[in-house]
Amino acid sequence: xxxxxxxxxxxxxxxxxxxxxxxxxxxxxxxxxxxxxxxxxxxxxxxxxxxxxxxxxxxxxxxxxxxxxxxxxxxxxxxxxxxxxxxxxxxxxxxxxxxxxxxxxxxxxxxxxxxxxxxxxxx
Numbered sequence: 001x002x003x004x005x006x007x008x009x010x011x012x013x014x015x016x017x018x019x020x021x022x023x024x025x026x027x028x029x030x031x032x033x034x035x036x037x038x039x040x041x042x043x044x045x046x047x048x049x050x051x052x053x054x055x056x057x058x059x060x061x062x063x064x065x066x067x068x069x070x071x072x073x074x075x076x077x078x079x080x081x082x083x084x085x086x087x088x089x090x091x092x093x094x095x096x097x098x099x100x101x102x103x104x105x106x107x108x109x110x111x112x113x114x115x116x117x118x119x120x121x122x123x
Contacts (some may be wrong), residue, residue, distance in 0.1 A: 001112050002027040002077070008095050009117030016121075017084045022096030022114060024077040029053060031098035033071060034079040035110055038092035040118075045095070047105040049081060059103055064090075086121045093118050 008020040022034065049070040050059045056078040058070050067086075072079040079096060094117050097110035104110075 002029055002098075004098060004112060004114035005119040006094065006096050006100075006114045006117040009094060009119045011120045011122060014086060014088055014121055014123055016086050017082070018086065018119060020081040020083070020094055020096075020117060020119075022081075022123075024098075028076070029077045029079075029098065031100055031112070032102045033099045033104060034096060035097050035099060035105070036070060036079075036081045037097060037107060037110075038090075038094045038099060040089075040092040041114075046105065047095070047106055050099075050103060051079065052103050057103060059105060061105070063123060064110070070084055086119075088121050088123055091121045 002024040005023050009012050032052050036048040037045050039045040051070045070081040097112045098112040099108040099110040
């Protein structure tokens, strides 16, 4: 299976923006869905957004709806998560993941995970 590599994390002030990238290397991204999850210290990993790879249908957690946008460039085997109006509570390690299931938000449906990228939002 391909390796997923996230990039684009960093430190940003509340209200700012970041764009995360998830590049699939070592082959073509052939899964049905690419998802983004995040995990804050002491909390469980939670769903953020997902995109179906062929049709680019998108799905969001309520906590990020209207602020985050997931997209993909299939020709580049790369997915993105544009994060605007960031809040302190968005601070977490963000992971991209691949699932053979279509449009799933369930963590256990994802079988290929990146290493994560840290996003820190300061006041």
